[in-house]
Amino acid sequence: MLITNIKALVGVHPKEKLFLRGSELNQLPILENAWLLLENGLIKDFGLMSKIPSQISNLKSQISAEDRFVFPSWCDSHTHIVFAAPREEEFALKIAGKTYEEIAAAGGGILNSANKLQKTTEDELFESASSRLKDMIKQGTGAVEIKSGYGLTVESELKMLRVIERLKAKFPIPIKASLLAAHAYPTEFKNNHQAYINLIINELIPKVAAENLADYVDVFCEKGFFSNEETAQILSAAATYGLKPKIHANQLSSSGAVQTGIAHQAISVDHLEETDEEVLEALSNSDTIATLLPSCSFYINIPFANAKDLINNNAIVALASDYNPGSTPSGNMNFVVSLGCIKLKMTPEQSINAATLNGAAAMEMSNEMGSIAIGKKANLFITHPMTSLAYLPYSFGQSQIETVILNGEIYHG
Numbered sequence: 554m555l556i557t558n559i560k561a562l563v564g565v566h567p568k569e570k571l572f573l574r575g576s577e578l579n580q581l582p583i584l585e586n587a588w589l590l591l592e593n594g595l596i597k598d599f600g601l602m603s604k605i606p607s608q609i610s611n612l613k614s615q616i617s618a619e620d621r622f623v624f625p626s627w628c629d630s631h632t633h634i635v636f637a638a639p640r641e642e643e644f645a646l647k648i649a650g651k652t653y654e655e656i657a658a659a660g661g662g663i664l665n666s667a668n669k670l671q672k673t674t675e676d677e678l679f680e681s682a683s684s685r686l687k688d689m690i691k692q693g694t695g696a697v698e699i700k701s702g703y704g705l706t707v708e709s710e711l712k713m714l715r716v717i718e719r720l721k722a723k724f725p726i727p728i729k730a731s732l733l734a735a736h737a738y739p740t741e742f743k744n745n746h747q748a749y750i751n752l753i754i755n756e757l758i759p760k761v762a763a764e765n766l767a768d769y770v771d772v773f774c775e776k777g778f779f780s781n782e783e784t785a786q787i788l789s790a791a792a793t794y795g796l797k798p799k800i801h802a803n804q805l806s807s808s809g810a811v812q813t814g815i816a817h818q819a820i821s822v823d824h825l826e827e828t829d830e831e832v833l834e835a836l837s838n839s840d841t842i843a844t845l846l847p848s849c850s851f852y853i854n855i856p857f858a859n860a861k862d863l864i865n866n867n868a869i870v871a872l873a874s875d876y877n878p879g880s881t882p883s884g885n886m887n888f889v890v891s892l893g894c895i896k897l898k899m900t901p902e903q904s905i906n907a908a909t910l911n912g913a914a915a916m917e918m919s920n921e922m923g924s925i926a927i928g929k930k931a932n933l934f935i936t937h938p939m940t941s942l943a944y945l946p947y948s949f950g951q952s953q954i955e956t957v958i959l960n961g962e963i964y965h966g
């Protein structure tokens with residue numbers, strides 16, 4: 554497939570650039586008035602229309618993208634899209650002034666989702682997660698990480714991971730799975746944390762590893778959830794099975810979670826709404842990626858992460874959706890990129906880089922996703938006619954995406 558007359562081909566980073574740190578995020582290389590050739594599911598070549606070789610311009614399968622931008626697909630590195638039911642009942646409580654913590658303490662929250670998921674079949678979960686993923690793909694997402702964490706029993710956590718395995722087989726995009734059994738303490742382990750941790754370490758992790766059901770391990774390291782010591786135990790055990798951490802850190806409090814993640818060579822520490830000086834220092838020049846989830850801050854009315862100072866301190870900043878039924882009932886990466894600009898005060902270039910190349914890096918797939926480079930996967934989208942790059946985040950809440958292309962073919966859903 555050949556795409557011609559592209560107003561701007563966005564994100565033509567050198568192929569060897571696998572992540573963007575600090576001020577590197579300011580640079581979003583763009584080719585104006587360009588063509589792009591896709592072959593065998595990959596990006597074959599691209600260049601300026603003024604210099605298009607005649608053997609290429611004569612190709613049959615062509616799309617003319619006049620006035621339109623071509624972007625690499627969004628790489629959403631943090632989601633919880635396998636869940637049994639939405640939680641609108643908490644929406645009303647939230648509007649009435651209850652906090653996320655108060656709702657969870659009153660029997661809402663993660664335990665509520667776990668109760669429902671335990672009673673839901675694998676097939677039902679697969680169907681509902683498929684329809685969420687399809688929506689996300691239509692909104693430009695071309696790679697995704699999905700977590701377990703609403704099972705909270707060996708059987709139900711495995712059920713969730715099997716659903717993710719089936720999603721991997723069904724969808725034409727790269728998917729990574731994270732084991733988040735340490736998402737909340739089930740009620741029966743409320744007064745015996747160690748017994749639940751032992752269950753995760755001695756039963757669940759070995760099974761998950763034996764069946765190769767997860768790429769990463771995640772822990773909700775937070776006051777009232779998993780302490781730093783508890784998190785460290787789980788991360789150490791997971792490491793012996795080759796499961797690297799991507800953890801929930803500093804969402805509701807400044808708990809030392811970021812430091813715990815870094816000490817265990819986490820691929821990413823995610824959330825960081827509580828970005829204190831220690832967090833800035835710990836992530837400065839660190840290889841652990843700071844993944845920010847601004848639509849979570851937006852929805853549950855908590856502070857927005859300090860993206861600016863993270864970038865000023867030379868951190869690698871990524872953006873992701875956190876799509877889940879409790880704190881972020883949306884997987885719209887266009888909105889995430891808008892919030893990156895509006896609330897995290899990132900420039901459009903920084904925000905787009907964070908949601909593409911750095912998002913891919915947070916799933917260890919930036920060698921094949923996240924930018925327009927020869928040999929990378931041809932997962933991209935063509936926008937509606939747009940006046941400028943900034944129009945995409947500026948027109949918040951609306952999708953500027955006209956055509957989604959996955960593996961070099963138009964995605965019809």
Ligand code: NIG
Nearest residue numbers: 662663773875877878879880
């Ligand atoms: O990333 N904070 C932990 N996990 C999710 C929310 C889970 C839920 O409320 O169901 C999050 O925000």
Ligand code: FE
Nearest residue numbers: 631633801875
């Ligand atoms: Fe999350």
